[in-house]
Amino acid sequence: MSDPSQSRYEVVIGLEVHAQLRTESKLFSPAPVRYGEPPNHSVHPICLALPGVLPVLNARAVELAIRAALATHCSVHEQSVFARKNYFYPDLPKGYQISQYEDPIATGGWLDVPQEEGAAPHRVRLTRIHMEEDAGKSIHDPAIVGSDATWVDLNRAGVPLLEIVSEPDIRSPAEAVAYLRTLRSVLRYIEVCDADMERGNFRCDANVSLRRQGETRLGTRTELKNLNSFRFVEAALEAEIERQAGLLDEGRAVEQATMAFDPATGRTRVLRLKEDADDYRYFPDPDLVPLVVSAEQIERVRQSLPELADAKCARFEREYPLSAHDARQLTESRVLADFFEAAVAGHGDAKSVANWILRDVLRALKEQDLEIEAAALTPEALAKLLRLVDEGKTTAKSARALVPELVLRGGDPEAMVRERGLEAVSDTGLLERTVDEVIAAHGPDVRRYRSGEKKVMNFLMGRVMQRTQGKADPSAVREILRSRLEGDDPR
Amino acid sequence: MAKATVAALRAALDAGQQSARDLTEAALARAKSTQSSLRAFIRLREEGARADAAAADARREAGCVRSALDGIPVAIKDNIAMRDEVVTCASPILEGYVSPFSATVVEKLGAAGAVVIGSTNMDEFAMGSSTEHSAIGPSANPWNRKCTPGGSSGGSAAAVAAGIVPVALGSDTGGSIRQPASFCGVVGVKPTYGRVSRWGLVAFASSLDQIGVLTRTAADAAAALEVIAGHDERDSTSVPQPVPRYTDALTQDVSGLVVGLPEEYFVEEGVDPEVLASVREAVGELERAGARLRPVSLPHARYAVATYYLIATAEASSNLARYDGVRYGHRAAGAHGLSDLYRRTRSEGFGAEVKRRIVLGTYVLSAGYYDAYYRKAQQVRTLLRGDFERAFAGCDVLATPTTPEVAFALGEKTDDPLRMYLSDVYTVSANLAGVPAISVPCGLVRGMPVGLQLIGAPLDEATLLRTADAFERLAPQHVCEPPDPT
């Protein structure tokens, strides 16, 4: 969307992502991390902040934090400190959140965000990554709770989060979305976070300000919160940029504020002015000791990191080989990439496997609203299906028709071909007889072909395919028809 | 029988002269008969205690005695959680709150077979030095009912001094076990920070709080501490070192023991001269028994009270933020909206002293003041810890008075918070440094008990208990009874 205001001003965007870590239990309590439970069905005295409880740090959360930090090229600090962030809100049971403040677990780092086709990726630097616990949920919807109340559900209170803060290096709403996609892909690749915005385990706040082109000082920024989809992120940023540009055009100042985006109106509005900087009274949590991670532990995690997307993409292009476009699509998700490689191991023709996955499997997934992780189709089954086509045991068309079912329910392609009578008719004798029948039945068309209307071949092909219920191998049929029609063997 | 020690009660149980049920009934009866004059307890747990006592008797019958405390009636301070029991920290804001879990120390007492007969009175949220800041009213000192028993574990001290139970748990953040022990003429132990689990102790100041014991003798303290101490996975500040058998350390031998006397704690100013004389005499007894006295210096000791009040109130202001009327405890009626609910609930639910400390603590952490107050205090704390390390390089224990005065009158200091805070002058430094300390009775001044404080190196409770036990035997006249309160 080319917006005149964006060319007058330079847009400066920084993003804060809260990513929920994939752990079984919470950050400081052994309560289970579960999604979709009724209120307070997944809590422990620690989550409820009962008098006398104490926090104990989850080992796996630390490991996942280190993994994320290494995968984004951050420096992992051997000592970091948990600090209390003090404020009052009903979904914050202790009246403070255990987070990290002056001494986070990781700082520095970057993500290379892909740009338009052909352009070099843009490097967005990361300021820091730190660990903190999530708050619970306040339920405001009057339809559920009535007009005078708010319900508090602490299932989510204490769930481990990584806060990933970028430098204000992002220059457009589109780039913001690209950054989020890249970050999401990395976090999924290393299995640190499911990164599903709809389920709320990947949340984004955006800070945006404008300045005149060429100006080096930052303008006053506003903060956009509660953006729960990539579409909203982009739309909210565009709306806020327009609003700020309008103010600046009139010579008015932008006030520091927290903004909400209303998708119905497409506009942003002020939720809260930030006149007083919030006084969270951070101090090191005296119930916890500093987190010390050894250089050995960091190295161990580094060794265990899987091959990341960009390395894998480059390797796919080089090794199989694949086109840059195909490689990028296949490596977008590690599960998809692994699927591809397993299928190639079973089949051998990388290009063919790539085509089938990108064309047929992905389409079937999309139609059935599934992710590749949920597909019942195995790489071995796909390889087998392709071999059946190669060996002429079934036609490509029949095979393609089986893909949706294989994706949804799985199964053995060979058995399915047999059960549904999809065996290709490859018996040459039968094919020749069928071709002859068609030629005999369509004399005028045959004459038209021989007089130069080569397009008639398709019609005659169609007749043959129909008589064989589509099971004839089209290329064999075409060959036989052609030789009959062109007089290799005139009848 | 009522005023016996753990050792004596145990002997009676072993000999079949008394049953656990007898002991529990006697304890409950004495608690009730002294309640109007002493108010040591905030709540009794009669049904539970009777059931536990019956179980103890059954065990003894079957020959399965669990420990030295099996069948012995004990009390816990009202800031220690016990499953399915009310715990309020003597605060209106927790009225009626029932804990669904037990503190680790309570679990350990249960595993040892001890019978918890009830919860003792205290200053609200452990903030105080006189047990006058309690929602149910003050406790009294069994030696003189017009005087305070000290605080904040005043109820526990009174319960032991009056012979209701031989062992009571308390908590000590700036002296809250040792000072009441001194005022009531009983033994009080604050362990090394991290020696006893804080899981289930309602937090006041997390980096200073420790649960400890009040008993009639050092030997009883050793037995009780052995039961409640130990590493706990549920407490991240719990030390992993195994617990020595403290009862085995009571050799009564102090020959060669080097006792340091911090010169900053033996100045004449600010202390009752008779108290100081009594403590000097006590230290002289140790010397006569073979200990060597040595002057030491803790140069930063004079900053300890100021340092303590900045750190403790800061941590407390954060620890008490959870009392908001949302999930448990008192909720104000008639509030207009959420902010109003918070303000009304907390203003109704907290007493004046608690509010004062929350305000001070919030201020100390607030933007612009954090560096000058909180951070500065934590730096001075580091220096004070260094002072202790140097002192212990040349000494086994340090000896000081426990308090600058004997028990003061009820109402005497309630109008002057600063004056109240200054009575902690000898005790707060041990909490700041995290080192263990014990108060043992060492005499009477004008009819009121005086306490000798011994401070030990980290995790060296054994030497403290050995010295205290030896001192008791050298000067047995100090293990004495207050006049009968009933």
Place this chain on the structure above:
Amino acid sequence: MAHITRGEVEHVVALARLSLTPPEIDRMAREIDAILDYVETLRAVDTTGVSPTSHVIPLATPLREDRADDPIDPELAVANAPEHEGSAFVVPAVIEGEEEG
């Protein structure tokens, strides 16, 4: 010279979600001022290069294995609640954005 003004006390009282009457605020200001006056003695201590104590006893970071325990009975979770609807806690309606601070 006052270390803390009446206005600052009011601000801190609000931050701590307390509410005091004007005489109570005056009294609180005086008491806190006296305490801060006493605390001024710390200014004299040379703390250059001294790290603040974070923990008195050095400890290796205790870590808990990532294994979920059974959650507590939801009825027990709200058993002490002054107001609840089923297993949810109930508070007066919160205006969205009336967060924090």
